[in-house]
Amino acid sequence: MENFTPVSALIGGGLIGLASGIYLLLNGRIAGISGIVGGLLGRGGNDTGSATFERLAFVIGLIAGPLFLLIASPITATSLVTSPMPIIVIGGLLVGFGTTLGSGCTSGHGICGLSRFSTRSLVATVSFMGAGFVTVLVTRHLIGGL
Template sequence: MLIDLAHFTPGLSLTGGLVIGLAAAVLVQANGRIAGISGIFGGLLSWPRNDIGWRIAFLAGLIGAPVMASLAGMPATADIEAGWSEILVAGFLVGIGTRYASGCTSGHGVCGLSRGSIRSLAATATFMAAGFLTVFVQRHMIGG
């Protein structure tokens, strides 16, 4: 196995993981709510809602953090080797998956597993296996 030391950032990764865990813990302690992004966003689409403020604040933080990092001279960059049509199809499929799984990677993988949820364990194992299989097929069978 080869580690790309130029992009190996264990300190930043650990810090990011700790901040995500802290945010999830604060949300569940303060609001009794799980920090699942699909549920938070989906809750904005259901009217009337009396809990719109914290949902907007949470999503604003997700969008605002990389904007603030970029303004501080630390832009987040991604090299996505796909066109817009592929990205839109992938996003649509992820949306369908989150509806069938009753949650997304953040809800099941971060919050559900930490609560010992068997349903979240099954969901996380399923979407991780699907991701591994997709990468394998793309790199070894299609010729990526």
């Protein structure tokens, strides 16, 4: 991307780490997106009303943040999405399958799990990062980009 700078990536990563740390301290729960969304879809066990509200507020924040960015900046959604819609849908389904298979998502394992020195999260993070590297290699460099 043309607008990438290491400073913005560093600030963004720091904010994600700070937010997940605060979420853990205040709620005693890991800020893994699959667990939060799964809880909203009824796979979270016997949640109280306040836990459901927290999950819903978290997901609304995930959606509102990028929407606010699109409204407040000259960036357009079409400049951010560079793949055809069928590829995006297939990718989303594969991520959902991998999240179920790996008992968690990239945020849960990569941010929260690694910071707690979880061996299971280390294995999961190495696996999905490796799969991502191979996917980029194949789709962008070996078959000419999708």
